[in-house]
Amino acid sequence: MAPTVLEPVKVSITLKQTLQKKIEAQRPHTARLVKEFGKVIIDQVTIDQAIGGARDIRCLVTDISYLDPQEGIRFRGKTIPETFAALPKAAGSDYPTVESFWYFLLTGDIPTQEQVDEVIGEWKVRQDVPQYVFNAIRALPRDSHPMVMLSTGILAMQKDSKFAKAYHEASYNKNNAWEFLYEDASDLVARIPIIAAFIYNLKYRGDNQIPIDPKKDMGANFAHMIGQKKDYEDVARMYFILHSDHESGNVSAHTTHLVHSALSDPYYAYSAGLNGLAGPLHGLANQEVLDWTLKFQDKYCRDSEPTKELVTKALWDTLNAGHVVPGYGHAVLRKTDPRYMAQREFCLKTPGLKDDPLFKLVSMIFEVAPGVLTEQGKAKNPWPNVDAQSGVIQWYYGVTEWDFYTVLFGVGRALGCMANITWDRALGYAIERPKSVTTAMLEKWADEGGRKTS
Numbered sequence: 445m446a447p448t449v450l451e452p453v454k455v456s457i458t459l460k461q462t463l464q465k466k467i468e469a470q471r472p473h474t475a476r477l478v479k480e481f482g483k484v485i486i487d488q489v490t491i492d493q494a495i496g497g498a499r500d501i502r503c504l505v506t507d508i509s510y511l512d513p514q515e516g517i518r519f520r521g522k523t524i525p526e527t528f529a530a531l532p533k534a535a536g537s538d539y540p541t542v543e544s545f546w547y548f549l550l551t552g553d554i555p556t557q558e559q560v561d562e563v564i565g566e567w568k569v570r571q572d573v574p575q576y577v578f579n580a581i582r583a584l585p586r587d588s589h590p591m592v593m594l595s596t597g598i599l600a601m602q603k604d605s606k607f608a609k610a611y612h613e614a615s616y617n618k619n620n621a622w623e624f625l626y627e628d629a630s631d632l633v634a635r636i637p638i639i640a641a642f643i644y645n646l647k648y649r650g651d652n653q654i655p656i657d658p659k660k661d662m663g664a665n666f667a668h669m670i671g672q673k674k675d676y677e678d679v680a681r682m683y684f685i686l687h688s689d690h691e692s693g694n695v696s697a698h699t700t701h702l703v704h705s706a707l708s709d710p711y712y713a714y715s716a717g718l719n720g721l722a723g724p725l726h727g728l729a730n731q732e733v734l735d736w737t738l739k740f741q742d743k744y745c746r747d748s749e750p751t752k753e754l755v756t757k758a759l760w761d762t763l764n765a766g767h768v769v770p771g772y773g774h775a776v777l778r779k780t781d782p783r784y785m786a787q788r789e790f791c792l793k794t795p796g797l798k799d800d801p802l803f804k805l806v807s808m809i810f811e812v813a814p815g816v817l818t819e820q821g822k823a824k825n826p827w828p829n830v831d832a833q834s835g836v837i838q839w840y841y842g843v844t845e846w847d848f849y850t851v852l853f854g855v856g857r858a859l860g861c862m863a864n865i866t867w868d869r870a871l872g873y874a875i876e877r878p879k880s881v882t883t884a885m886l887e888k889w890a891d892e893g894g895r896k897t898s
């Protein structure tokens with residue numbers, strides 16, 4: 445692909461300088477908490493948590509987003525509608541650019557238009573993906589899952605990691621480590637949509653690659669590069685922002701944080717995070733939802749319209765076969781995911797989409813599934829999550845290759861993961877190393893009525 449280098453936009457204070465000020469202001473808070481209040485108890489651990497996926501144990505710290513079980517996600521203290529309302533919008537659009545959101549995630553500040561333009565320009569310089577990355581992806585069997593291709597592409601870039609190189613140089617220290625991390629993190633978020641578009645075109649458009657449009661922001665350029673029309677630009681912007689971050693404990697964010705905590709660079713760390721996102725209980729659920737819905741149409745509605753009765757039967761058939769209902773339930777949320785609602789509202793306000801048969805079917809599942817899951821009585825949360833609604837939008841706009849949907853999730857999730865590990869380095873977070881115990885120890889503590897701490 446042709447190199448794209450734009451003249452840098454001049455701003456009085458750059459994103460990196462703003463970030464530096466924020467980091468310097470935050471460091472004393474973290475240092476004081478550890479030094480003066482390090483032994484203050486914030487949680488306790490029970491046997492079912494130790495065996496059951498560390499659910500709800502408070503042992504990660506991030507200021508980038510927080511997930512309340514009832515309310516859902518807040519990015520830097522703002523709900524989804526507040527975030528969309530506050531950020532400067534892309535030209536001619538009701539949605540913010542992804543670049544403005546990146547600025548906000550990293551700093552907590554709402555950027556000015558000038559500051560957004562600086563990031564857009566910076567990403568244009570950073571987004572030239574080395575040819576060896578495309579060669580590595582091209583060398584994979586064409587029927588590899590697109591998540592394998594994305595993870596491989598990200599990992600391939602490791603050889604040019606600025607963080608890994610700096611680590612072995614005399615100038616590297618704990619104080620400035622974040623600056624090298626920031627360089628890799630910014631390169632990675634700028635390049636991942638280009639790699640994703642390359643994979644899409646390689647797999648589904650006969651390797652018909654489309655060059656970067658240097659005049660477009662990230663969301664608009666992604667739409668352009670996968671051969672979509674203008675009306676997909678907001679879909680891309682909304683999708684990437686909504687999927688960016690969900691506090692630190694989810695599998696992709698936690699994996700990225702864990703791997704980076706060994707000072708593995710962002711490429712190693714996010715490639716690993718993507719491998720976690722590719723699991724059917726996590727990000728792959730978005731392709732599973734489409735698969736389930738289309739199979740439902742094929743099996744139950746060949747000669748009839750979908751009805752609530754047929755959906756109910758199909759849901760029970762899924763549960764009775766021992767499978768999960770994809771797109772429903774959550775480890776933390778106990779209400780409908782506001783990311784589901786944001787996408788549903790997008791569908792309802794988009795002429796054509798609101799009357800689309802697949803959207804109507806997804807809405808019918810929304811009416812029926814929570815009751816079925818409640819009646820079954822296993823899932824702690826019977827309500828839909830982000831994945832139950834995202835695929836139908838892609839499908840409507842012609843991105844019908846649903847095994848690509850988790851790649852889209854991975855492009856968005858890079859924003860949150862990269863912002864988080866930039867701050868991990870800024871605040872000097874330690875290598876992660878929880879303690880394990882044996883079953884015999886648990887049985888002893890159970891007999892004793894609890895572990896004796898002395």
Ligand code: NMX
Pocket residue numbers: 724725726727729763767768769770771772773774775776822823824825829830831
């Ligand atoms: N369909 C059927 N059973 C479910 C569902 C569901 N949608 N959700 C939870 N359960 C079951 C779960 O498998 C478990 O069964 P068992 O005791 O036999 O192991 C029981 O209910 C209790 O699970 P929870 O504590 O409610 O859920 P947990 O925190 O363990 O898991 C999920 C959370 C999201 C993994 C789970 O709800 C699920 O598998 N959902 C379907 C897959 C999905 O949509 N994943 C996407 C999540 C969002 N994302 O993008 O990452």
Ligand code: MLT
Pocket residue numbers: 689690693694695696726775776829830
């Ligand atoms: C996510 O966005 O990561 C999912 O909703 C899963 C989670 O938060 O655990």
